[in-house]
Structure formats: C-alpha cells, structure tokens
Amino acid sequence: MSLKQTLKKAKQIERHLEQRAESGAQHSLGAVKARNYLALNPLLKKGGIHEKEDIDIVRKKRRRETKQQLRKTDWLSE
Structure with missing residues (x-):
C-alpha cells in the first residue's frame, strides 16, 4: 500500500x-x-457449602502440613 493510499x-x-460523533452515537468507547x-x-x-475453595490455598496448606510432619520425623532412628 502506497503512502498516498x-x-x-x-x-x-x-x-x-x-x-x-456528530450523529450522537450512544455506544462510543x-x-x-x-x-x-x-x-x-x-x-x-x-x-x-456452595462456595468454591481456592485450590492454591488448599495445596499450600497441605504442603505446609507435610513439611511439618517430615520435620517431626526422626530420620536417624530409622
């Protein structure tokens, strides 16, 4: 396309x-x-009961609980 076009x-x-704009279009941006x-x-x-739980919060909570359980485990005695 040329500059003129x-x-x-x-x-x-x-x-x-x-x-x-002159015709008074109501659906302008x-x-x-x-x-x-x-x-x-x-x-x-x-x-x-119908409210959705945030999946990220549930995963974060489960991960935190797992880490706490692993910290409590005595690895040397096993």
Whole structure:
C-alpha cells in the first residue's frame, strides 16, 4: 500500500469517526455502563457449602502440613 493510499484511507476513517460523533452515537468507547446494584447484594452471592475453595490455598496448606510432619520425623532412628 502506497503512502498516498494510506493517507486516503486514514482520512476516510477520520471522516467516518467525525460523522459518528456528530450523529450522537450512544455506544462510543467512553460511554459509562450503568451498574446493576442488585447483583452486588450479599444475599444473592454464593456462600457456605456452595462456595468454591481456592485450590492454591488448599495445596499450600497441605504442603505446609507435610513439611511439618517430615520435620517431626526422626530420620536417624530409622
């Protein structure tokens, strides 16, 4: 693509964006989406038995327990 074609394409895109701005396009990139505050209600969140445990925390806890057991083991007497 030559420089002349690139500049022509850039001007077309610029004109298109200006037309969209003038026509009052509501779905622009800067539009703020309204929040659904009902979805943030704590009664609607998961909890108790249905709450997922973080796998990394479980692995870390199991690893720590294993290390403590290995430290307690008397390796010289065996």
